[in-house]
Amino acid sequence: MWIFVVPAFGLFIGLGIGLAVNVHLPVQYSAYLSVAILAALDTVFGGIRAMLEHKFDERVFLTGFFSNTLLAALLAFIGSWLGIDLTLAAVVAFGVRIFNNLASIRHLLLFRKKIPFHDSSNSC
Amino acid sequence: MKMSDTRAAKRKLIAWTVVCTVFGAMMSIQYHDVVLGGAALWSGLPDVASVYARVAAVRAYNQELYQKAHHMNQQILQLQNQAIAQGGQMADIERQLRAARILAGTVPVVGPGVQVTISDGKMDKVAMAQFITHDWDLRSVVNELFAAGADAVAINQARVTATTGIFCVGPVVRVGAMHLGPPFVIRAIGPSGVLRAALNLPGGPLDLLRSQNRGLTISAPIEERVIKIPAYEAPLTPLSGGETP
Secondary structure, three states: OHHHHHHHHHHHHHHHHHHHHOOOOOHHHHHHHHHHHHHHHHHHHHHHHHHHOOOOOHHHHHHHHHHHHHHHHHHHHHHHHHOOOHHHHHHHHHHHHHHHHHHHHHHHHHHOOOOOOOOHHHOO | OHHHHHHHHHHHHHHHHHHHHHHHHHHHHHHHHHHHOOOOOOOOOOOHHHHHHHHHHHHHHHHHHHHHHHHHHHHHHHHHHHHHHHOOHHHHHHHHHHHHHHHHOOOOEEEEEEEEEEEOOOOOOOOHHHHOOOHHHHHHHHHHHHHOOOOEEEEOOEEEOOOOOEEEEOOEEEEOOEEEOOOEEEEEEOOHHHHHHHHHOOOOHHHHHHHOOOOOEEOOOEEEEEEEEOOOOOOOOOOOOOOOO
16 A cells, blocks of 8 residues: 555655756756656656566666666767767657556556567567 | 565665655656746757747746745835834834835835926927937936935936936936936925925026026926835846945
């Protein structure tokens, strides 16, 4: 029970902090935050899936969350230096992963069984 | 076995809470920027419409902040009035602060005073340079009012403060940050009898303006029971340099 309530509470606290402190990123950096948010969303769904598969590890989850968000933003930043739009790559890669994770979560909730991660014929 | 189970559950809980909090903050910061406009993932091309929308959004936001600041100033003044009314040690300091504010021109002032109106003359009677009201005309009247003990002076809606310059810009007169055109209504708060007498002095500023035959229309100074003078309106750019020691 608490595993739902306390993180939800934390989510609202975070939303409140973001709205209250009134931080504004310069326009040129907002694309990196978008990519970071996408990476974070991917990690969160991955975490939910791992919980359902009973192989959740909080160390993997925490390091994954922060390193994924930072690396995604950093990669997009480097890409903008080199003239390669790596935000596009991040959107595609994370988008595919998010939908895979969502499909797995749905299957796990429905049938209590795993589906192979990269088997796209099975994942919808 | 049981012990390690609860510990693992606790660690899970902490991990999820930390992640959700950070994630929530990230989302709301991004939301803030998207609402302000311009924070899009694909911002490679200069998009005039979106830039314009952003400017409009930022302007509206600034307006909102100005309103908020104005509202807060009102509240501060109210609280200070309360402090003065309550008396005690604070009242004396608040009274000094209020006097300083009136002197600096940062608050609106209401009180008895005088009002005089100066309008341009007609072109047909005299030469061009003579029939319009000049900066020095206004300056002489304002100086006379301050010399006679006015607490606050305003020309039309422009409050005259210690840092307000009065000079001509083409056909209009610039007072501080405002460009004003005729008629110029000069209002002053202070001992109204003294102010009126000072303006009417033979050889005083109004007498001089009338005697120059420039065709300016100058009203007689009127004593009023209630004159409202607005606060100094700061320009949008912050003051450069200058720090208080």
